[in-house]
Amino acid sequence: MTDYFRGRRLVYGLILFFITLSGFAQMPVFARYYISDIPGLGWLAQFYVTHAMHYIMAALLLVLGSYAAMDAVLGRKLPAAWQNRVNKGRLTATGWVKVLSLAGLMVTGCVMVVKNLSGIYFPHLLIIFLDLLHLALCMILMGATLYAGIRKRPWIAV
Amino acid sequence: MRSPVSRRQFLKSTVFAAGAAVVGTGPAVAGPGTEEEPVATLIDISRCIGCEECVYACKDANARKFPEPEKPFPTMYPSRVPVEDWSDQRDVTDRLTPYNWLYIQYATGIKDGEEITLTIPRRCMHCQNPPCVKLCPWGAAKQEPSGLSRIDSQLCLGGSKCKDVCPWDIPQRQTGVGLYLDILPAFAGNGVMYKCDRCYDRLEKGEQPACIQACPEQVQVIGRRSEIIALAKERAQQMNGHIYGLEENGGTHTLYVSPVPFDQLTYDTGKGKPHLKPVTDTMADGSNLALALVIAPVAGAAAALGKFYNRIKEEA
Numbered sequence: 001m002t003d004y005f006r007g008r009r010l011v012y013g014l015i016l017f018f019i020t021l022s023g024f025a026q027m028p029v030f031a032r033y034y035i036s037d038i039p040g041l042g043w044l045a046q047f048y049v050t051h052a053m054h055y056i057m058a059a060l061l062l063v064l065g066s067y068a069a070m071d072a073v074l075g076r077k078l079p080a081a082w083q084n085r086v087n088k089g090r091l092t093a094t095g096w097v098k099v100l101s102l103a104g105l106m107v108t109g110c111v112m113v114v115k116n117l118s119g120i121y122f123p124h125l126l127i128i129f130l131d132l133l134h135l136a137l138c139m140i141l142m143g144a145t146l147y148a149g150i151r152k153r154p155w156i157a158v
Numbered sequence: 159m160r161s162p163v164s165r166r167q168f169l170k171s172t173v174f175a176a177g178a179a180v181v182g183t184g185p186a187v188a189g190p191g192t193e194e195e196p197v198a199t200l201i202d203i204s205r206c207i208g209c210e211e212c213v214y215a216c217k218d219a220n221a222r223k224f225p226e227p228e229k230p231f232p233t234m235y236p237s238r239v240p241v242e243d244w245s246d247q248r249d250v251t252d253r254l255t256p257y258n259w260l261y262i263q264y265a266t267g268i269k270d271g272e273e274i275t276l277t278i279p280r281r282c283m284h285c286q287n288p289p290c291v292k293l294c295p296w297g298a299a300k301q302e303p304s305g306l307s308r309i310d311s312q313l314c315l316g317g318s319k320c321k322d323v324c325p326w327d328i329p330q331r332q333t334g335v336g337l338y339l340d341i342l343p344a345f346a347g348n349g350v351m352y353k354c355d356r357c358y359d360r361l362e363k364g365e366q367p368a369c370i371q372a373c374p375e376q377v378q379v380i381g382r383r384s385e386i387i388a389l390a391k392e393r394a395q396q397m398n399g400h401i402y403g404l405e406e407n408g409g410t411h412t413l414y415v416s417p418v419p420f421d422q423l424t425y426d427t428g429k430g431k432p433h434l435k436p437v438t439d440t441m442a443d444g445s446n447l448a449l450a451l452v453i454a455p456v457a458g459a460a461a462a463l464g465k466f467y468n469r470i471k472e473e474a
Contacts, residue, residue: 032236116292
């Protein structure tokens with residue numbers, strides 16, 4: 001793996017860590033279980049701080065996601081000798097699970113951002129469905145990431 | 159006193175809102191001048207005599223919604239999780255509780271050089287963009303196109319996030335009741351949060367909220383928000399007074415008009431006793447950051463396009 005892809009993976013890992021942390025912080029659990037009492041983690045119990053952080057991380061994830069997707073598509077248009085071998089590969093099964101759950105998280109997340117704007121009313125059942133689906137997709141992504149990490153399954157088979 | 163909206167207009171707007179909420183017709187944007195313009199209430203403090211008719215009318219009208227907790231309460235872990243039990247203090251009326259969604263706050267201020275005492279009916283402000291609703295992690299709180307926000311006691315787990323994000327700490331918790339008892343009562347949840355729901359069920363039937371109907375002094379008026387704002391400004395001008403709720407937390411559907419500036423009032427505040435200080439829009443950061451989410455994918459795609467273009471240029 002080149003330094004370029006290693007760097008991209010590091011950025012993705014950092015975003016994933018902080019977006020998941022700030023996402024779970026939307027539930028009132030960190031104060032209850034003393035986690036926000038740990039020096040330096042007090043912000044985890046401040047809902048407006050974690051809410052803003054979740055939005056910022058979501059924006060960074062969208063930047064990275066659209067960049068990676070566009071880079072993969074355009075990369076295949078380059079002359080064969082110039083193409084990166086990662087771009088020539090195919091997504092593995094865990095890669096597909098991660099891509100699809102990430103896409104689902106982005107879609108449900110963006111819909112919930114719209115829901116949070118002033119003057120927007122969504123049907124109550126739709127809001128509950130979005131909340132639960134967003135959480136379920138997060139659990140699927142975490143599971144797939146953990147599995148891929150332990151079993152050393154890459155995103156792309158080259 | 160003449161209402162700023164006719165009974166027919168009022169019924170039309172509330173029935174339409176109730177219908178939209180029940181049917182679930184998809185996202186709807188409420189804006190001034192539309193059929194779905196939210197309904198607001200004006201509380202004219204200068205008229206209130208502190209008789210508490212509204213308080214008891216609220217208790218009577220909403221008694222069937224009050225919690226009936228199961229005792230003994232399940233032991234909760236860790237030990238810091240507070241048990242909040244108001245079931246043996248149901249008669250408390252000098253603050254907000256799960257059994258008292260409206261109370262009379264006493265305040266003093268100076269008017270024309272003389273100290274006067276004011277009595278202020280206090281309940282949920284029903285924000286235009288309510289953080290209690292928008293930030294509830296389970297969707298247990300809901301806002302209706304009519305502008306009211308309420309908590310579904312069948313879904314609420316009592317985590318109290320709604321109270322933490324409310325600038326006025328309005329919702330109040332009762333332990334030992336609700337959905338959490340059926341999940342993991344020892345480790346997650348702590349009851350149900352309760353607050354004024356502006357008598358949504360009465361509104362659906364075309365009736366006024368109990369507190370408004372019971373008031374002998376017509377302290378409160380209900381109507382479309384734009385008309386309520388116009389009335390509030392008219393009253394404020396007449397009494398050389400001040401309005402609370404126009405800008406607070408981005409604007410609320412409960413507005414107050416007072417003969418004394420709100421920042422010059424002295425009143426008892428604390429747990430269950432909300433303040434009357436200026437409040438900035440707590441949801442503003444989220445709304446501003448939403449723009450970043452629109453720009454983000456475009457920026458990412460543009461960066462990839464730039465990289466591709468440079469490679470092609472190098473090749474040429």
